[in-house]
Amino acid sequence: MERLVLIEPFRAIFYAPYYVALERGCFTAEGIEMMLETAGTPDAAAGRLLDGSADLAWSGPMRPMLERSRDAASPLRSFGAAVMRDPFLLMGMGARPDFSLSDLATMRVAIPSEVPTPWWCLMHDLRLAGIDPAACPGHVRMPMPEGARALLAGEVDAVMLFEPMAAALEEQGASQWYAAASRGPTAYSALYATTTRIAEKHAAFTAVVRALGVAKDWLRDAEDAAIVEVLAPRFADVEGRHLARAVARYRGLDLWGGTTHLPEAALDWLAAAMISSGAMAHHPGYESCIDRSLDLVGPRG
Secondary structure, three states: OOOEEEOOOOOOHHHHHHHHHOOOOOOHHEEEEEEEEEEOOOOHHHHHHOOOOOEEEOOOHHHHHHHHHHOOOEEEEEEEEEEEOOOOEEEEEEOOOOOOOOHHHHEEEEEEOOOHHHHHHHHHHHHHHOOHHHHHOHHHOOOOOHEEEHHHOOOOEEEEOOOOOOHHHHOOOOOEEEEEHHHHHOOEEEEEEEEHHHHHHHHHHHHHHHHHHHHHHHHHHHOOOHHHHHHHHHHHOOOHHHHHHHHHHHHOOOOOEEEEEHHHHHHHHHHHHHHHHHOOOOOOHHHHHHHHHOOOOOOOO
């Protein structure tokens, strides 16, 4: 058994493929003793890789892409795709079957302040719909729990957040108006590590990607109830009915579909969103950000 330290930035249901791999012994079956540690933030997770105290982490591929756009010598590389669709949901009070992104131009919207990617992506969605986000003064950044409370208090018209907060809001009269996953492939979560550690532990990392693929295959074929049962120990503070609703929604949105191959189109869309939002000046390129030597399945995903 080879022992590896894996860092999660924070706990979230949309990271299910990693938790399934851990709970179902997929890493162990590949000869890996995986030690999961929680960093608390994406920045802290990256720091653990760069200071050498961890072997690999998961994050949005935005992290290596952003670092490479700033410094071509950055050692961070992504591999092993887990989530290639955006897990964020736009919720409002009551059903709105005729909702259009253009409606957001005049709405008060609570945008997550914990992480930047959903805002970058939503701004790009708006621009593609012909709306200038800068001309939408009602869009306010705040923590997701605060945004949920603001929606219920009538202080905002809509809130963007992820599960299980969306499921909890639905029980209080809210409805899903827009699922960001519906836009199509967006590179949202994959493993990553430094080039030095990838070279040192290439065989072990290949086994990790293989195990992640087994977990994704199981997620594709399992019943919702079985997935909930596997995830429950990692989400002891989440109501069982909320976890069940979250799993059903995310499966319906094909959040965990595909293979461990990271599609170039998914990375390019994220890069375009980051550039249009001013997060980076240029796309450093797919080959620069993704370690293809750990791609076990080729461009089928």
